[in-house]
Amino acid sequence: MSTVTLNKVLTIKTLNNIAERGLNVFNKDHYTIDNESNKADAILVRSFNMQALELDTPLKAIARAGAGVNNIPVEKCTEKGIVVFNTPGANANAVKELVLTTLIAASRNLFAGVAWARTLDGEGDQIPKLVEAGKKQFVGKEIKGKTLGVIGLGAIGALVANDALNLDMEVIGFDPFISVDTAWNLSRNVHRAMTIEQLFANSDFITVHVPLTNDTKGMFNEATFSLMKPDVHILNFSRDGLVNEADMAVALETGKVGKYITDFPNENVLKMKNVVPIPHLGASTGESEENCAIMAARQLKEYLETGNIKNSVNFPNVSLPYTGKTRVAVFHKNVPNMVGQITSAISNYHLNIADMINRSRGEYAYTMIDIDNEVNNDIIPGIEAQINQINGIVGIRLI
Ligand SMILES: NC(=O)c1ccc[n+]([C@@H]2O[C@H](COP(=O)([O-])OP(=O)(O)OC[C@H]3O[C@@H](n4cnc5c(N)ncnc54)[C@H](O)[C@@H]3O)[C@@H](O)[C@H]2O)c1
């Protein structure tokens, strides 16, 4: 981590409860933590829905202490040069543990059984007899030898797939965009489904670990249920929007889906038969909340102090050792001759370039230029104005 001396105090706004150890990453001499400010330099968020929020200047960055960024208006941020970070893998173990816990618990009708046992309160000496007579309602099925389909083999899916093998399950995985890193970590005993249909047709249990996007929205629906085995159990620890809830309600009624274990209860879900509603606890462990908060805070701090970007979901990873010289960081459209125009704007001020880096991601790019000379504060507005005049510039920071 860099140890830059900031010449002004920056404000970090929190929109959710963020673990203390994460907030402690921000030195109080240089940062104010505030959950009210509308002049924040950066935002730390978990699940708060930011879609309708104004993204006012001087907001430079948003860090999601978690994986999913569907609560953040990422496209709007990109257009404004606001960097959005997440914390890949930081809560994956917590989610994996709850997936496997509920996979077994639901299969053994544990939740319903425990709730029923509580209703026996007050029956006195009769309770043991009632238990023995009533337990037949809760006969479950073992997971050993059954097939688990894992959709999405990223940080969480890969952990679930590997550990399900250790529980003697057969595992089929589907992920057309699997990363090289994950592929290396995945057991060779995980069978690869060539199509999602193949996974649907062969799984006794299905767990989904993909982001909610236009492509994945409603991927569980009447048509896909029809491909599945009867009594399939579906686990959704990803996002509610992946499931067409009207179709799920019907599939549960008919027994096509035996159980729906979801981390996203709502009014529709709570009315469903054989649903196991969990109050979004996937990542709710002390360990995971700290991991996410620390990672999010470090990434934000590094970006604010040096311009370096790591684990952004909308801009490329860019890193240049920070030497304390003036750094010009520019967001721009990914079109020809941008770097040339930016560097000539700088040389118009007779400044020498010591180092530079340029990376692109889709339609946008990010360029950082370190200036060799001491830059007089008086000329900074002029440099900014010249660069801002270039067609395709989204934003500029001098650090
Ligand atoms: N319940 C919780 O508390 C909780 C916690 C963490 C993450 N999540 C959710 O889980 C999701 C996954 O988290 P992660 O950390 O594993 O993310 P990740 O980015 O590491 O993995 C996602 C995987 O999904 C794959 N994928 C994308 N589209 C796909 C598709 N159409 N079909 C198959 N695979 C596809 C990607 O290639 C990637 O490997 C997050 O986006 C978030 O919505 C929920």
Ligand SMILES: O=C(O)CC[C@@H](O)C(=O)O
């Ligand atoms: O912050 C949480 O508790 C949940 C986070 C989770 O939904 C995620 O996408 O990482």
